[in-house]
Amino acid sequence: LGTAVNTRILKCMIPTTLVSEESVVKAISWLCVGKCSGNTKVLFYRWLVAMFDFIDQKEQINLLYGFFFASLQDDALCPYVCHLLYLLTKKDNVKPFRVRKLLDLQAKMGMQPHLQALLSLYKFFAPTLISVSLPIRKKIYFKNSKDLWDSAVLAVRLRNHGPFSEPLKLTLSPADLHPLKRKWNSHSVIPRLNSGNYAKGQGKKEMSLSDHLSCNRSLPLEQLQSFPLLLKNIHCLELPSQMGSVLNNSLLLHYINCVRDESLLLRLYHWLSQILQEECIWYKVNDYEHGKEFTNFLDTVIRAECFLQEGFYSCEAFLYKSIPLWDGLCCRSQFLQLVSWIPFSSFSEVKPLLFDHLAQLFFTSTIYFKCSVLQSLKELLQNWLLWLSMDVHMKPTMSSPLETTLGESMNSVSALIHYVGWLSTTAMRLENNSTFLLHFILDFFEKVCDIYINHDLPLVVLLPPGIFYSSLLSLDTSIVNQLCYIMYRYHKNLIAAKKNELVQKARSEFSFSSKTCQQFNHYLTTMVGCLWTSKPFEKGIYIDPKILEKTGVVQFKNSLNIVHHPSLLSYAASFLLQESPEKRTVNVSSIQGKKWNWYLDYLFSEGLQGLKFFIRRSIHHSSVP
Structure with a gap:
């Protein structure tokens, strides 16, 4: 021919x-x-x-x-x-x-x-x-070979998994390729579990001699019903012909997690990248029809990522293509969960592909979207830290899967933290110092402050000044309490890091800058001045005297401490009313000397544990006013 x-x-x-x-x-x-x-x-x-x-x-x-x-x-x-x-x-x-x-x-x-x-x-x-060095794993190695048969492959999938409501057109030319309008079902996209030998044997009542000889005594997946059976046959499982079917099978996800065979993940990534590419295009063109089904499919993928505690590279590539077109509303929860599972890579590479587009949506969306993004970035940081801490311990015994030095990895994590700090500082201005938003920001930095001790990684990054001062002067007690806890943990991490730096300086690839310690000491001095010594903001801040006159406070420089702090005034009043319930007015300035210590015990009994840890760690009780 x-x-x-x-x-x-x-x-x-x-x-x-x-x-x-x-x-x-x-x-x-x-x-x-x-x-x-x-x-x-x-x-x-x-x-x-x-x-x-x-x-x-x-x-x-x-x-x-x-x-x-x-x-x-x-x-x-x-x-x-x-x-x-x-x-x-x-x-x-x-x-x-x-x-x-x-x-x-x-x-x-x-x-x-x-x-x-x-x-x-x-x-x-x-x-x-292979001794030659190879570049860090790329997100996309191959061009799509399916473009000629996209709609045809889709038709076969639907034909394999039940009838469809209207005829499907098999397009043979890329120029004529149009997304198919059809009854979309997440279960029809994910293949059924199917073993070739089992399906072949089911159609025969008797097996021939050649079938017996060619049989490798593998266990068909259709017969895998329990975890003990998986353990017994883990060496002789017959994997499915279509790897997408493992997404709905927890036993096979266990198997993938145990054997760590990269070829299995590669097959899964290949299948998943094609499905996400096809279905997302169809979904956009059809104005979000059947949104629930598409959302369910993404939920299935996310559950598999959570189960394996590993992000899929095909999902990462899908995000890079989709985020520039995303409106921030469609499948919001699913998109942000996919962001939290992005595999660790250089922040400078990810930023133009993802984070720059995410920042545009962040600044122009509601406060609830901002909080959701911050929560997602906190989970992303947590996942990166877990992968890095495992990688550090793997390096002495085997090659690192991340293929980066410790210093380069820490630079990427540090860049992510600074990026979130920039988002947070700008968002606080846009949202008029919202307490609700500040809770999510401090939750992120509560994770940041413990990186050195909790993950054994040589990194300490402080929260930005805009967040520190907004928290310190907040009218919300829980915000001040959380800031105290964060500063207490920063203190412990810095002391541990400095001790370790002196003992193992030759081993460490990443040195702590003196600027970090100086900034922390400045924060610490400011907090002690605001909560204890009544000497706040002696350096680096100026307030117009006319504004101070309007407050009516005569000695404003000596009027901010743990008693007079705006977020703690109600506690001071309640403490004094316990002594004299019949009084109509209270003088909080009377809390001095022994009464100061009693007041501290009262605050601690009210559940302000962050304040308790900070005071006991950073302040000598001999300096009671």
Whole structure:
């Protein structure tokens, strides 16, 4: 047949349900005849990648790994063959001669993304075979091979999982590709759990001798019903032909978490990236129709991320494409949860792709959206810190998955904290120093202040001045109490860090700046002046005397302490009324000497634990006024 006819046939090769492995092997054999044009071969490999998840079994195809690898010599085929090998590669496929061949190709062709992808996978399986340094994992290695068959693949999915309400049009040209209006269901997008051998055996009452001999005694997933059964058969599980089916199966998520086989995650990422790309485009064009179903699908993905305690790179790429178009309303909870699971990477790389767009939405949205974003960024920081603390302990025994030095990692975390500090300071001005917003900001910095002790990471970043002074002069007691607790924890972390710096200075890659200590001492002096010594703001602040005259306070410099602080005046009055309930007026200035100590005990008994820790840590009781 001619090239034009072959091309049309390949474009029309749409499976009814699944693709038989035997038919794929026969099709591959025709490539060896030598009569196929280069364009036909390229189109065939694109088709093979696009239909990869629909192939019922892959054992025989994997036996052809060497044939596919030899096709890397062809410059036109190389990107698509790399993509196929990326999906097929197992640890047994990684051989020294293949590593050498890939390195030779890279030297010849340069740093091509598809070659880097295969080399990165090889390095994961056999780190001793690859000594060259590779760039940090990219978000997207391959171009989408499914664009010719997008709607056709979607039709097959729906056909496999129940009837659909209206006919589905199989589009064969990218120019004519339109999102399908259909009854969208999150369960129809996520494949059912299906083992090729089990489905094959179910259709036969008796198995032939060849079936018995070819059987590798793997446990079909349909029979996996309990955790004890998983533990008993963890070495012989037959993985599903479509990796998306694991999202709804907690036992298989346990398996993925235990075996830590990168090839499984790569297959899942590949499937997920295609689904998110297709469904998000359809969802936008159709004006958010069937929003509940799409939201349920995202919830399923997020539950899997939470279960594995690991962000999916395909979700990260989805965010980078979607955030610039996002209105801040559609699927808000799901988008912000996906943000909190972004895998650790350089902040300077993520900022233009995500955080710059998020800041625009942040400043122009309601206070409730601002609080939601701050909560999401707090969870993102928590996840990054957990990954980094694990990475630090892994480095002595194995190669780090993050591929960055400790100092570079700390710089990224520090940049994230400063970014949140900038958002918070600006938001406080926009929202007129809202107490509600300030609670979320302090919750974030409560996580920041304990980085050194809780995560054993050499980093101390203070909260910005705009947040510190707004909290210190707040009329809300809980805000002042929380600030006291944060300063108490900063104090402990800085002391621990300075001691460790003296003992292990040679080992540390990250030194604490003297500027951080100076700023903390300034904050500490200001707080002690406002809460204890009645000498606030002796340096660095100026208030117009006319404004001070309007307050009616004669000695304003000596009138701010733990008794006269605006957020604590009600406690002082209640304390005095306990002694003389019949009095109509109270003189809070009478709280001095022993009564001062009794007043402190009263405050502590009212649950102000942050204030208690701060005073006992930072103030000597011999200095009672």
